[in-house]
Amino acid sequence: MDAARRCGLVLDSRTLRRKEVEASCPFCGDHGPGKYHLSLNTDTDQYRCNLCGAHGNSVTLFARIHQVSNKEAYLELARGGKVYPLPRQPAPQTQERQPLPLEARHQMYSDMLEHLTLLPRHRDNLLERGLSNRCIERNQYRSMPETDRGRRLLASLLRAGGHDLLGLPGFRTYYGAWTVSGPNGFLIPVRDRHGLIQGLKIRLDQEADPERKYRWLSTRGMTNGTRSYSWVHVTGDTSSKRAFLTEGPLKGDVASFLAEDALFVCIGGVNALGGLKETLVSLGVKEVVEAMDMDQMVNPQVRNAICAMRREVQSIAGIRYSKYTWDPAYKGVDDYLLSRVSAL
Numbered sequence: 001m002d003a004a005r006r007c008g009l010v011l012d013s014r015t016l017r018r019k020e021v022e023a024s025c026p027f028c029g030d031h032g033p034g035k036y037h038l039s040l041n042t043d044t045d046q047y048r049c050n051l052c053g054a055h056g057n058s059v060t061l062f063a064r065i066h067q068v069s070n071k072e073a074y075l076e077l078a079r080g081g082k083v084y085p086l087p088r089q090p091a092p093q094t095q096e097r098q099p100l101p102l103e104a105r106h107q108m109y110s111d112m113l114e115h116l117t118l119l120p121r122h123r124d125n126l127l128e129r130g131l132s133n134r135c136i137e138r139n140q141y142r143s144m145p146e147t148d149r150g151r152r153l154l155a156s157l158l159r160a161g162g163h164d165l166l167g168l169p170g171f172r173t174y175y176g177a178w179t180v181s182g183p184n185g186f187l188i189p190v191r192d193r194h195g196l197i198q199g200l201k202i203r204l205d206q207e208a209d210p211e212r213k214y215r216w217l218s219t220r221g222m223t224n225g226t227r228s229y230s231w232v233h234v235t236g237d238t239s240s241k242r243a244f245l246t247e248g249p250l251k252g253d254v255a256s257f258l259a260e261d262a263l264f265v266c267i268g269g270v271n272a273l274g275g276l277k278e279t280l281v282s283l284g285v286k287e288v289v290e291a292m293d294m295d296q297m298v299n300p301q302v303r304n305a306i307c308a309m310r311r312e313v314q315s316i317a318g319i320r321y322s323k324y325t326w327d328p329a330y331k332g333v334d335d336y337l338l339s340r341v342s343a344l
């Protein structure tokens with residue numbers, strides 16, 4: 001109760017003497033004011049929202065509300081400071097739910113990948129692109145669970161492992177049960193420069209249109225679902241002063257592997273430039289080499305988008321910008337590099 005008060009939770013005064021105290025849920029806002037979906041069990045030190053499924057103990061509650069680590073929350077609660085903010089009625093969630101912070105996403109997605117395997121047909125697909133088995137292991141590609149049962153089981157395992165799936169793109173509730181949602185295919189971890197998993201992209205099994213072959217793992221607009229962003233993927237030797245710039249995380253992984261761990265920075269799409277400049281600046285690269293697909297300059301809209309991307313990168317002070325050119329018989333830089341390796 002002390003932790004709940006220090007989190008400024010609105011408590012239902014009629015339940016204060018009970019073992020289970022009820023409160024307004026600060027995470028989902030109970031879909032409207034004056035309701036109390038959050039149960040605080042004063043015996044077990046556990047909380048749970050019956051609407052959105054948020055759950056944990058007093059330390060994780062305090063950590064999540066104040067956006068600090070569990071350790072910091074523990075130390076703060078143990079110190080027993082007497083700062084009680086005024087209880088604040090949570091606003092109903094009218095704004096779109098935002099993804100959890102990067103560290104939380106990375107932890108949960110890492111645990112998720114531990115539970116999954118890579119189907120033989122997906123491994124074959126990756127080997128055909130030129131990746132080695134060792135590289136496939138290291139990059140942690142996995143197959144999406146294909147049955148509803150497998151998908152619900154994955155969500156259960158993560159929840160049993162202490163993860164609250166509200167705010168993790170790709171997860172949602174369906175008739176009250178948590179599950180992962182998305183087309184069948186294999187998952188590609190999209191990492192920042194420290195190797196943290198920002199999000200996952202799916203390479204779809206069933207999709208004839210090459211423009212739609214890749215999709216973010218996202219549950220935007222679904223019950224208790226969360227949107228994804230088009231995160232920038234970093235792969236290869238991050239100490240390199242030269243970065244190659246391409247579109248698509250898998251293309252980057254393959255090209256980096258075939259080019260002896262060259263540094264690749266991969267945007268999600270030619271119109272998804274958010275975070276690109278920051279990524280290049282934080283990497284401290286001095287040279288950027290554009291390696292977009294050869295056929296892209298044919299479409300005027302795509303060409304304009306690529307020109308906008310160039311201007312964005314060239315606006316970084318002191319950066320050298322050039323274009324990587326190869327035999328146009330090969331569409332992508334990965335195809336070209338594979339042809340050279342195969343020829344050896």
Ligand SMILES: [Zn+2]
Pocket residue numbers: 025026027028029030037049050051052053054
């Ligand atoms: Zn809730």
